[in-house]
Amino acid sequence: MTWWQTVPAFALTAAIVFLPGYLVLRCWAVTGLVAVGVAAPVSIGVLAAAAIVAPWVGVGFGPLVLVVPALVLAAAGLLVRKARPKVMGIEGRVRRSPRSRWTLLAHLGALVIPFSLITVNLVRMIGSPENISQTYDNVFHLNAIRYILDTGSGSTLTLGGMYSDGARVSTYPAAWHDLVALVAQLSGLSIPVAVNVVTVAIGALIWPVSAIFLVTRVTGTRPVPVLFAGALSSVFGAFPYLMAEFGILYPYYLSLAVLPVGIGLIAMITGVGERNGTPRWLAGLALIAVTPAIALSHPSTFLALLLFAVPIFVVSVVRYRRILAGRRGAGRYWLLICTLVVYLVIGVAVWIRVRPSVEASGWSTVQSIPQAIGEVLAGGLLGQGPSWVVLVLTVVAAALAIRRQFSQWVLGVYVIAAGLFIVVSALNYPGVRHFVTGVWYNDPNRLAALVPVIAVVVCAISANWLFLRTRDALTQRYPRLAELKFTREATPAAAGVAFVVALLMALVGQYSSVNYAVAQGRPDYQPNPASNAPLLAPDERALLERLDQHVPAGEKIIGYAWTGTAFAYALGGRRTLTPHLAEESVPPEVTELMNNLDMIDRDPQVCALVDRLDAHYVLDFPGRVLWENDTFYPGLATIAANPRAVEVDRQGAAVLYRLTGCGGEPSTPGR
Structure with a gap:
């Protein structure tokens, strides 16, 4: 399959992600770049939240899970809009003249630049659209998508039950899995192709739109900062590329892509960000709709949002002190102070409780503090090399901050994000480090990816300042340049100049950190040679993809998960007893079976286990073991010599066996 053949599926993904949310927002009288910027997380939030409710009302997972609640929310907006237009901010709203054609083209260019560059880079990294990321977490993610399609439930409350085939209820944030499952269901694509299509859509479409939205909360919607915001969203190696390779952390990847929208809405609600005519209470409702997209993608990113909100609230309180000066406003001001204190107390309590254990957060520091600071400033995190743009x-932003010519809340959020990365990657005080960054498993990679979410705003503000100062200097020397208008409505020449500058910035910014990140991620998708595949060799995958020809539905397969057999569910539609690599999730009876399968002739309890677990098939992949994991199961290691194991299918060294002689053995293999 070629990437060109995935274009219809990509268009479908874009429609799923943007159209429902945009419809809801427009019906609630949200317009312009606010509606466009907030649309994707609203759609994702509605899908993830509705997927939790759907099983309770007897609705199976599918397009109705998204379409019906979106239409209900849109209808509610129209009703409120008709009944209370003044409250919606429609009455009295200043009607601006339609944007000029050149301004609209400039805004479109702001998306075309990052879309083109990020798409090309992700395609270079992934290779074929059918490739899979051969990394630890991908086994769970791909199997979880199959589980949603099979069970008809995409609920966060039950997705973790995939480990036990639903026997034990367990939660797992499902927003990303729901999105991919819906794309696979509607497009008919295989799970790997659907995953890669969504990966490109998140990185090349959702992320730039979110970044542009956040930047415009500071700079307004003039063409120049919009163009620069889009272009600069493509120059960081740490995001989106690092999260399209490391882990692989697909849910975290999605949560970071929509995080800028949450930050921007908080800025609008508190009055420190541009609102573009959107009432604050309406921005608050939008934030409620966006929150599930963040929290149900990855809860740690929701905690990051709570943390990033602190400097926004502080700046807001300081501003309100000036507005509410005097006796009449004193009460309201102190109420704001008390609210902030309560927020901080609750936030600290949540911060302490909602985190993995120390044992599960074993990542260590990777560099010195000066190195970490240098990487933050240069935008090339974790050894990716500096991004000179x-x-x-960043240096210009530092100078502006010293001169107090920089947005204070943006600076505060940036300092927090940078501080988190410095602590996790360089601070050798375990107690302090775990308190500050334990929410992210003390993992430098996750916090490296968090920095660009706000660094793109810092760089866009600096780029806009440099551009305007350069224009002013040139205008003084060449007065005819004054005809270039870089206001809300761009002239053709102005739009063209700004586009060229933005494009050059983006192209120069591709070197070093971006190219390094793409090269670093390529081997996970495109092992070379194929025999050195970290988890799943081509012969092994070919065998898995025809499992349904030999293994009856409902039968489970025994296999050593770390050799790639765990992909049987995602790629072949047949469950294994070990659908993930986490060995602590393997039930005791499964471990017992894998250890004692060689005793099947001598111990009747082994056959009893085989029958009870409906596991009459064994996959033997004698190739590489991921991370050279040394867990040893005697029963699996000797399967080729087991007299009860009959070879059913083979591809190279990869073999599928059927266990014979047990009472519950299926009578006829096949579908």
Whole structure:
């Protein structure tokens, strides 16, 4: 399959992600770049939240899970809009003249630049659209998508039950899995192709739109900062590329892509960000709709949002002190102070409780504090090499901050994000480090990816300042340049100049950190040679993809998960007893079976286990073991010599066996 053949599926993904949310927002009288910027997380939030409710009302997972609640919310907006237009901010709203054609083209260019560059880079990293990321977490993610399609439930409350085939209820954030499952269901694509299509859509479409939205909460919607925001969203190696390779952390990847929208809405609600005519209470409702997209993608990113909100609230309180000066406003001001204190107390309590254990957070530091600071400034995190565009713009931002010409809340959020990365990657005080960054498993990779979410705003503000100062200097020397208008409505020449500058910034920014990140991620998708595949060799995958020709539905397969057999569910539609690599999730009876399968002739309890677990098939992949994991199961290691194991299918060294002689053995293999 070629990438061109995935274009219809990509268009479908874009429609799923943007159209429902945009419809809801427009019906609630949200317009312009606010509606466009907030649309994707609203759609994702509605899908993930509705997927939790759907099983309770007897609705199976499918397009109705998204369409019906979106239409209900849109209808509610129309009703409120008709009944209370003044409350919606429609009455009295200043009607602006339609945007000029050149301004609209400039805004479109702001998306075309990052879409083109990020798409090309992700395609270079992934290779074929059918490739899979051969990494630890991908086994669970791909199997979880199959589980949603099979069970008809995409609920976060039950997705973790995939480990036990639903026997034990367990939660797992399902927003990303729901999105991919819906794309696979509607497009008919295989799970790997659907995953890669969604990966490109998140990185090349959702992320740039979110970044543009957040930047415009500071700079307004003039063409120049919009163009620069889009272009600069493509120059960071740490995001989106690092999260399209490391882990692989697909849910975290999605949560970071929509995080800028949450930050921007909080800025609008508190009055420190541009609102573009959107009432604060309406921005608050939008935030409620966006929150599930963040929290049900990855809860740690929701905690990051709570943390990033602190400097926004502080700046807001300081501003309100000036507005509410005097006796009449004193009460309201102190109420705001008390609210902030309560928020901080609750936030600290949540911060302490909602985190993995120390044992599960074993990542260690990777560099010194000066190195970490240098990487933040240069935009090339975790050894990716400096991004010179980011370095120059960050230095300019520092100078503006010293001169107090920089947005204070943006600076506060940036300092927090940078501080988290410095602590996790360089601070050698385990207690302090775990308190500060334990929410992210003390993992430097996760916090490296968090930095660009706000660094893109810092760089866009600096780029806009440099551009305007350069224009002013040139205008003084060449007065005819004054005809170039870089206001809300761009002239053709102005739009063209700004687009060229933005494109050059983006192209120069591709070097070093971006290219390094793409090269670093390529081997996980495109092992070379194929025999050195970290988890699943081509012969092994070919065998898995025809499992349904030999293994009856409902039968489970025994296999050593770390050799790639765990992909049987995602790729072949047949469950294994070990659908994930986490060995602590393997039930005791499964471990007993894998250890004693060689005793099947001598111990009747082994056959009893085989029958009870409906596991009469064994996959033997004698190739590489991921991370050279040394767990040893005697019963699996000797399967080729087991007299009860009959070879059913083979591809190279990969073999599927059927266990014979047990009472519950299926009478006829096949579908």
